[in-house]
Amino acid sequence: MPDRIADPWGTRTPHGPGTPWPVRVDSFLEGDLTEDDVDAWYRSASVLHSNGDAMDIAVKDGRIVGVRGRATDRINHGRLGPKDLYGWQANGSADRLTHPLVRDEHGELVRATWDEAMGRVVARSKELLDRPGGWGRHGFYTSGQLFLEEYYTLGIIGKAGIGTPHMDGNTRLCTATAAAAMKESFGVDAQPGSYTDVDHCDALALWGHNVAETQAVLWMRMLDRRRGPDPPRMLCVDPRSTAVAREADVHLAIRSGTNVACLNGILRELLARGLYDPGYVAAHTVGLDELRETVEPYDLPRVAGICDVPVADLEAAVELLGTCERLVSSVLQGFYQSNQATAAACQVNNLHLIRGMLGRPGAGLYQMNGQPTAQNTRESGADGDLPAMRNWDNPEHVQELADLWNVPVDRIPHWAAPTHAMQIFRYVEQGSIDLLWIQATNPAVSMPELPRIREILDRDGLFLVVQDLFLTETAAYADVVLPAATWGEKLGSFTCVDRTCHLSEKAVDPPGEARADLDILLDYARRMDFRDQDGAPLLKYDDPEGAFEAWKACTRGRPNEYVGMTYDRLREGGIQWPCNDEHPDGKERLYDDGVFATDPDYAETYGQDLQTGATVSAEAYRAADPGGRAFLRAAPYVPSAQVPTEERPLLLTTGRTVYQFHTRTKTGRAPQLQAAAPDAWVELSAHDADELGLHEGDRARITSGTGAVEAAVRISGIRPGMVFVPFHYGWWDAADGGRPTGAGRTANDLTVLNWDPVSKQPPFKVTAVRVEKVADGDGPSPAPSVGGSAAADPGSVPATVGGPDAEARERLGEG
Amino acid sequence: MHLAHYLTLLQTAERDLASALRAVAEAHHEEPAVQDTARLTAGWADEHAERLQAFVDRYAPLAPDAPEELHVDLFRGPRTGGLAYLRDLHDLVLQATTCDVSWTLVGQAAKGARDEELTAAVRACDGETGRTLAWLTTLLKTSATQALVVA
Numbered sequence: 001m002p003d004r005i006a007d008p009w010g011t012r013t014p015h016g017p018g019t020p021w022p023v024r025v026d027s028f029l030e031g032d033l034t035e036d037d038v039d040a041w042y043r044s045a046s047v048l049h050s051n052g053d054a055m056d057i058a059v060k061d062g063r064i065v066g067v068r069g070r071a072t073d074r075i076n077h078g079r080l081g082p083k084d085l086y087g088w089q090a091n092g093s094a095d096r097l098t099h100p101l102v103r104d105e106h107g108e109l110v111r112a113t114w115d116e117a118m119g120r121v122v123a124r125s126k127e128l129l130d131r132p133g134g135w136g137r138h139g140f141y142t143s144g145q146l147f148l149e150e151y152y153t154l155g156i157i158g159k160a161g162i163g164t165p166h167m168d169g170n171t172r173l174c175t176a177t178a179a180a181a182m183k184e185s186f187g188v189d190a191q192p193g194s195y196t197d198v199d200h201c202d203a204l205a206l207w208g209h210n211v212a213e214t215q216a217v218l219w220m221r222m223l224d225r226r227r228g229p230d231p232p233r234m235l236c237v238d239p240r241s242t243a244v245a246r247e248a249d250v251h252l253a254i255r256s257g258t259n260v261a262c263l264n265g266i267l268r269e270l271l272a273r274g275l276y277d278p279g280y281v282a283a284h285t286v287g288l289d290e291l292r293e294t295v296e297p298y299d300l301p302r303v304a305g306i307c308d309v310p311v312a313d314l315e316a317a318v319e320l321l322g323t324c325e326r327l328v329s330s331v332l333q334g335f336y337q338s339n340q341a342t343a344a345a346c347q348v349n350n351l352h353l354i355r356g357m358l359g360r361p362g363a364g365l366y367q368m369n370g371q372p373t374a375q376n377t378r379e380s381g382a383d384g385d386l387p388a389m390r391n392w393d394n395p396e397h398v399q400e401l402a403d404l405w406n407v408p409v410d411r412i413p414h415w416a417a418p419t420h421a422m423q424i425f426r427y428v429e430q431g432s433i434d435l436l437w438i439q440a441t442n443p444a445v446s447m448p449e450l451p452r453i454r455e456i457l458d459r460d461g462l463f464l465v466v467q468d469l470f471l472t473e474t475a476a477y478a479d480v481v482l483p484a485a486t487w488g489e490k491l492g493s494f495t496c497v498d499r500t501c502h503l504s505e506k507a508v509d510p511p512g513e514a515r516a517d518l519d520i521l522l523d524y525a526r527r528m529d530f531r532d533q534d535g536a537p538l539l540k541y542d543d544p545e546g547a548f549e550a551w552k553a554c555t556r557g558r559p560n561e562y563v564g565m566t567y568d569r570l571r572e573g574g575i576q577w578p579c580n581d582e583h584p585d586g587k588e589r590l591y592d593d594g595v596f597a598t599d600p601d602y603a604e605t606y607g608q609d610l611q612t613g614a615t616v617s618a619e620a621y622r623a624a625d626p627g628g629r630a631f632l633r634a635a636p637y638v639p640s641a642q643v644p645t646e647e648r649p650l651l652l653t654t655g656r657t658v659y660q661f662h663t664r665t666k667t668g669r670a671p672q673l674q675a676a677a678p679d680a681w682v683e684l685s686a687h688d689a690d691e692l693g694l695h696e697g698d699r700a701r702i703t704s705g706t707g708a709v710e711a712a713v714r715i716s717g718i719r720p721g722m723v724f725v726p727f728h729y730g731w732w733d734a735a736d737g738g739r740p741t742g743a744g745r746t747a748n749d750l751t752v753l754n755w756d757p758v759s760k761q762p763p764f765k766v767t768a769v770r771v772e773k774v775a776d777g778d779g780p781s782p783a784p785s786v787g788g789s790a791a792a793d794p795g796s797v798p799a800t801v802g803g804p805d806a807e808a809r810e811r812l813g814e815g
Numbered sequence: 816m817h818l819a820h821y822l823t824l825l826q827t828a829e830r831d832l833a834s835a836l837r838a839v840a841e842a843h844h845e846e847p848a849v850q851d852t853a854r855l856t857a858g859w860a861d862e863h864a865e866r867l868q869a870f871v872d873r874y875a876p877l878a879p880d881a882p883e884e885l886h887v888d889l890f891r892g893p894r895t896g897g898l899a900y901l902r903d904l905h906d907l908v909l910q911a912t913t914c915d916v917s918w919t920l921v922g923q924a925a926k927g928a929r930d931e932e933l934t935a936a937v938r939a940c941d942g943e944t945g946r947t948l949a950w951l952t953t954l955l956k957t958s959a960t961q962a963l964v965v966a
Contacts, residue, residue, distance in 0.1 A: 133964040135965075136960070136961050136964060136965030415960055416956050417957065423848065426845075426846070426847070426848075427961060429845075430966065611946070612946055612947070612950035612953075613852065613950065614953045615953045641850070754847045755848075757852055757950075
């Protein structure tokens with residue numbers, strides 16, 4: 001029985017190009033249970049990463065007892081990643097929130113009834129709304145982990161109930177750049193590719209995407225091609241030696257913050273050497289001359305100097321990208337959370353556009369998501385966008401929403417782009433937002449520059465509502481804590497990068513008095529008595545399926561049409577959008593006809609200046625109507641403000657391990673996952689460790705301009721000059737449960753509150769730091785031996801294993 | 816020919832813009848929205864001022880005595896208080912606008928002087944000044960509603 005902690009990716013099922021990906025059904029049931037012991041199976045998909053793996057939840061005696069991958073689903077063909085296999089156990093944790101909490105007159109959080117807790121929220125909300133500009137005193141910071149129906153409901157409450165633009169998701173920290181880059185290039189935030197492109201491609205390029213650890217099942221799909229006949233060649237751009245980097249034929253371990261220089265150089269060579277498709281470019285793009293002009297100064301020797309990689313490696317990358325015939329690219333946090341995020345991600349779009357690598361089998365592009373339901377946050381209007389990819393600056397689009405919701409158009413804020421998360425926190429800091437409602441996310445650990453964020457959450461006069469499963473580090477600051485049901489305890493749907501929507505069924509009741517997030521939002525709307533302009537309730541449904549039907553109506557005529565889906569159809573398996581009369585079973589790839597969503601009446605944006613973020617006016621956009629062609633948008637390389645200095649000579653990057661998700665609210669409560677990665681560490685190259693007199697396991701202090709962290713040293717394959725700290729580790733499970741005074745282990749104590757000018761995503765990957773030795777270690781660091789944290793000398797640390805408790809099942813070839 | 820005077824006026828305005836951008840970024844260091852892009856656009860303004868020097872030198876010998884005060888101080892240092900950030904952005908918009916208008920005038924003059932080099936410089940620099948102005952206007956519009964109606 002495979003130990004899927006020791007081997008997160010399981011057994012290979014190699015296959016050749018254009019042949020179906022073989023089925024492998026993975027499952028894990030607690031104790032000695034077998035499938036015969038299971039009372040019932042309920043349909044769902046992964047919520048501890050963004051891949052969207054379809055699975056069934058096993059229930060026995062009213063409890064969740066395990067999971068099994070679904071063989072027939074297009075996403076995973078039965079496979080599950082380690083977080084899917086073991087993470088569900090967190091649902092049953094003894095420390096789940098089972099009743100609301102309110103802060104009493106002594107400042108303590110005490111048990112309350114729902115009536116009391118919601119009464120306090122509504123009283124404060126109404127009091128603020130009665131004041132001038134009361135809408136602007138409300139802020140909502142939601143998640144990438146709720147369900148589609150919940151986001152859409154929240155979006156209506158915010159935009160048409162309260163009328164505030166201050167609503168965003170933690171998707172701002174994870175995939176805002178994916179959205180921004182696709183809008184800039186293609187007109188809307190719609191993923192062009194399909195996961196099946198991996199089955200057809202002859203080249204794979206991973207741009208700052210440690211797919212092996214962030215989307216383990218997609219990596220299995222890639223590895224199965226790599227082990228089969230006619231394998232795709234592979235390029236990896238990443239400063240760390242990840243499993244992806246070690247597998248790749250070409251690894252560009254570039255200096256953090258230099259992605260734009262790297263891509264400008266590659267694009268320059270492809271154009272200069274004629275390694276592009278002039279016919280496709282002429283027919284389907286605009287901006288070639290400007291692109292050429294922008295990339296012209298980036299000859300490979302210059303790029304090699306900026307990025308600090310050999311010219312020969314850049315040459316190899318150009319050759320690989322310029323000669324392949326079916327290229328799959330995937331982009332993630334190494335680009336999105338870095339310097340010039342949107343400009344870098346747009347250059348990957350440009351690569352696919354100039355080579356005509358879109359809209360056919362094997363020619364695919366994933367501007368990846370980091371969270372399971374981030375796609376829905378973005379498309380349903382719970383973030384800095386309007387629902388169904390409508391353009392806030394297009395009065396017709398706003399009118400469509402007003403008609404749909406039957407409210408006056410000026411109730412919907414559209415005088416500027418919706419407020420992004422970082423600015424929402426800034427307004428809280430200034431005291432102009434007085435009610436902040438946080439749902440299913442933990443900014444006290446996940447936001448940049450935490451010393452400042454914690455002061456913001458603690459501000460006198462702020463009324464903080466936190467809706468979550470556990471008393472997180474953030475919930476500890478709350479005035480009202482609302483206990484929420486989670487995956488497996490509520491009904492709803494969500495959509496992954498492949499545009500595939502899955503239904504997630506209610507398998508068991510939530511613990512105690514915990515309620516589905518949708519029910520909490522509907523209750524708030526009812527108590528606030530939000531009405532449409534005819535006096536009817538603003539929200540005209542009271543259950544998930546009603547919300548889904550309302551959402552379908554909202555998507556009519558938009559790129560992400562759900563109109564052909566129903567809950568009954570989704571019970572049969574995942575369906576891609578657009579799903580409509582023309583594509584009743586969904587459409588596998590977008591832009592197969594080379595017509596992009598850039599028509600001024602249809603596009604989600606009129607564009608922004610890639611360097612400054614200035615909005616392009618409707619008049620300017622219409623004057624330059626691209627006629628359905630895509631934009632080749634580019635910018636010169638500009639160094640980050642965070643560059644190494646004498647005082648802080650190293651660059652910090654943060655990220656994940658395959659075993660943990662976000663701030664570990666769930667994975668930290670799944671024993672096998674927590675044991676595999678129990679505590680923070682800091683990765684250094686052998687070269688830098690040597691200079692600093694550090695050895696494996698030694699305690700080191702990392703200091704930036706904003707704070708300090710202490711962690712045990714792992715000497716890994718990271719490039720010299722850089723250090724890595726995982727961002728998962730807060731203090732909810734610290735020995736005394738409190739935040740340590742002085743240097744803790746929380747990576748975001750070090751990062752800087754700042755953002756990309758276009759996507760407004762913070763640059764977690766580029767912080768100048770100093771590293772010093774604190775004490776000798778008494779053994780190896782807690783870093784896993786698997787993935788990016790693997791030791792440079794593998795024999796020097798014990799292998800990460802799960803043991804008997806982590807034995808899962810694999811059934812190969814089952815149809 | 817008065818072109819040299821306007822070139823000097825523009826050069827001073829670009830220098831003023833650069834220092835005003837840096838002063839506002841520093842005074843409002845708690846506003847991340849303004850930091851990196853102020854640094855970027857201040858760099859552009861510095862380059863413009865430097866690039867203008869050759870043309871100032873070219874046309875200075877052809878100019879009569881300088882007319883009375885052409886230069887106007889549009890930014891007298893960052894403010895403090897509730898509306899300081901908004902008002903300082905407002906000032907930056909005015910400063911960038913005066914640069915933008917001056918580039919237009921110099922561009923017209925360059926054509927009359929049949930100076931292709933100056934025309935090319937105007938095209939390159941005015942584009943960046945226009946982008947600076949567009950950025951500041953975006954920032955001002957995004958900030959105005961909360962500052963004036965809510966805060």
